[in-house]
Amino acid sequence: ELGGKLRSSLHRLQGGRGDDAITTETLDAVLRDIGEALAESDVRAELVTDLKDNIRRKVGDAVSENTASSNANLARQVQRAVVDELTSMLTPSGEGSAKPYVMRRGRPNVILFVGLQGAGKTTSIAKFAHHYLRRGWKTAMVCADTFRAGAFDQLKQNATKLRVPFYGSYTEADPVSIAEEGVDRFVQDGYEVIIVDTSGRHRQEEGLFEEMQEISAAVNPSNTIFVMDATQGQAVYDQARAFHSAVNVGSVIVTKLDGHARGGGAISAVAATGSPIVFLGSGERFEDLEAFNAQSFVSKLLGFGDMRGFMEEIKSLNSGKDREEMMKNMAKGQFTLRDLYKQFQSVSKMGPLDRVMGMMPGMPEHLIPKGGDDERSKQLRKFLVIMDSMSDKELDGKIDLQKKNDPATEKRIRRIAAGSGCHPMEVRALLQQHKQMESMVSKMGKSGMMGGGNAKQR
Ligand code: GDP
Ligand code: MG
Numbered sequence: 001e002l003g004g005k006l007r008s009s010l011h012r013l014q015g016g017r018g019d020d021a022i023t024t025e026t027l028d029a030v031l032r033d034i035g036e037a038l039a040e041s042d043v044r045a046e047l048v049t050d051l052k053d054n055i056r057r058k059v060g061d062a063v064s065e066n067t068a069s070s071n072a073n074l075a076r077q078v079q080r081a082v083v084d085e086l087t088s089m090l091t092p093s094g095e096g097s098a099k100p101y102v103m104r105r106g107r108p109n110v111i112l113f114v115g116l117q118g119a120g121k122t123t124s125i126a127k128f129a130h131h132y133l134r135r136g137w138k139t140a141m142v143c144a145d146t147f148r149a150g151a152f153d154q155l156k157q158n159a160t161k162l163r164v165p166f167y168g169s170y171t172e173a174d175p176v177s178i179a180e181e182g183v184d185r186f187v188q189d190g191y192e193v194i195i196v197d198t199s200g201r202h203r204q205e206e207g208l209f210e211e212m213q214e215i216s217a218a219v220n221p222s223n224t225i226f227v228m229d230a231t232q233g234q235a236v237y238d239q240a241r242a243f244h245s246a247v248n249v250g251s252v253i254v255t256k257l258d259g260h261a262r263g264g265g266a267i268s269a270v271a272a273t274g275s276p277i278v279f280l281g282s283g284e285r286f287e288d289l290e291a292f293n294a295q296s297f298v299s300k301l302l303g304f305g306d307m308r309g310f311m312e313e314i315k316s317l318n319s320g321k322d323r324e325e326m327m328k329n330m331a332k333g334q335f336t337l338r339d340l341y342k343q344f345q346s347v348s349k350m351g352p353l354d355r356v357m358g359m360m361p362g363m364p365e366h367l368i369p370k371g372g373d374d375e376r377s378k379q380l381r382k383f384l385v386i387m388d389s390m391s392d393k394e395l396d397g398k399i400d401l402q403k404k405n406d407p408a409t410e411k412r413i414r415r416i417a418a419g420s421g422c423h424p425m426e427v428r429a430l431l432q433q434h435k436q437m438e439s440m441v442s443k444m445g446k447s448g449m450m451g452g453g454n455a456k457q458r
Pocket of ligand 1 (some may be wrong): 091115116117118120121122123124202227255256257258259281282283284288
């Protein structure tokens with residue numbers, strides 16, 4: 001797993017082993033680990049080489065001049081460089097790179113979706129439509145996939161659920177004329193977001209690119225979105241290049257990030273198309289679409305949780321004094337059980353629970369309760385009840401509940417379990433989870449990744 005590997009190689013830098021100064025050899029070893037981890041996560045070899053060169057350029061001098069006393073500072077510098085380099089790889093810049101497309105109100109924005117069959121175009125179109133509908137855009141869909149049986153029905157079903165108008169045909173076999181007619185009609189009717197679905201097919205099949213070019217010429221899209229399946233790995237780079245040279249891709253959507261995919265392919269897609277990633281797909285529901293943010297993505301890739309996204313969500317709730325206090329503490333790297341309690345309380349107000357919990361720092365995937373939202377809120381309520389049985393001192397971390405083989409601690413845990421009607425194992429599970437989050441917040445606070453400028457500097 002990429003996050004784990006990167007974290008452990010970055011950990012090497014933290015000089016767990018006493019006062020040896022970080023040397024050029026240490027840096028080489030760390031860069032080699034990072035390179036291997038990225039390669040395993042489907043990042044292309046050239047990109048990995050670039051990344052390593054850039055990091056070396058940034059911190060090489062500091063490392064060769066390093067003494068043991070500045071180790072901690074240097075470790076942070078290297079971490080920062082890794083994060084920054086990964087972030088900039090996900091942010092296209094320089095010659096030939098596409099500016100993020102900005103949707104224009106009151107005018108037709110024709111958005112053409114392309115990508116291989118099964119990449120998730122039709123699903124993403126529904127999510128994309130849902131996203132804009134909720135923000136008040138007049139939205140419509142056109143189905144120019146006449147290749148796959150059932151394609152029109154799939155789009156129609158989604159459109160009907162979302163209550164957006166759609167255009168397509170069961171009998172007309174020419175996707176170009178359908179695309180043209182559909183778009184013309186919705187332009188005339190004053191639609192603002194007009195989404196065109198195309199057929200994907202497999203790479204071997206002839207005629208796909210010609211067809212796409214004809215559709216593209218016929219509808220003259222404002223933006224062409226390449227949809228890529230994150231589970232496709234190394235193959236993505238060549239696919240993305242081929243699509244880009246055929247139809248001038250302007251944006252990328254990465255799908256299926258809810259599975260085991262590690263997202264290295266996303267870096268390749270950006271490199272191959274020079275286009276920004278706009279959304280991430282993380283499930284099959286209309287809500288499972290997140291606006292892309294490079295820093296959040298990298299922070300997740302590194303296993304830090306989506307701290308920034310999480311903070312944004314917390315901020316967007318009515319921010320009481322409590323929350324501000326908590327955010328201040330988190331930026332300092334502090335995270336008590338009481339903070340966890342407040343987080344769980346606010347999480348229950350934030351909507352799709354699995355998504356929000358997935359953003360929590362240090363929340364390992366296996367601890368996110370499985371099942372529907374009902375199942376999850378039950379679990380969450382149970383955690384809250386357990387914490388209700390704790391004393392103020394316990395909640396504020398003035399008493400350590402993690403002491404091993406300590407009769408007094410055992411007694412406290414039994415008391416909390418009895419008070420909340422749970423098994424002591426459940427109390428321990430909660431404490432364990434808190435501990436993981438605490439250590440993650442502490443690391444992030446120290447690395448300054450959480451912003452707020454409160455990071456401790458030596
Ligand atoms: P298309 O051929 O490119 O239009 O692909 P579809 O939209 O039909 O999607 C192919 C399959 O992938 C379907 O079974 C979708 O439900 C599934 N799918 C699409 N996006 C996601 C996603 O973000 N997560 C998961 N888990 N499945 C997805
Ligand atoms: Mg489709």
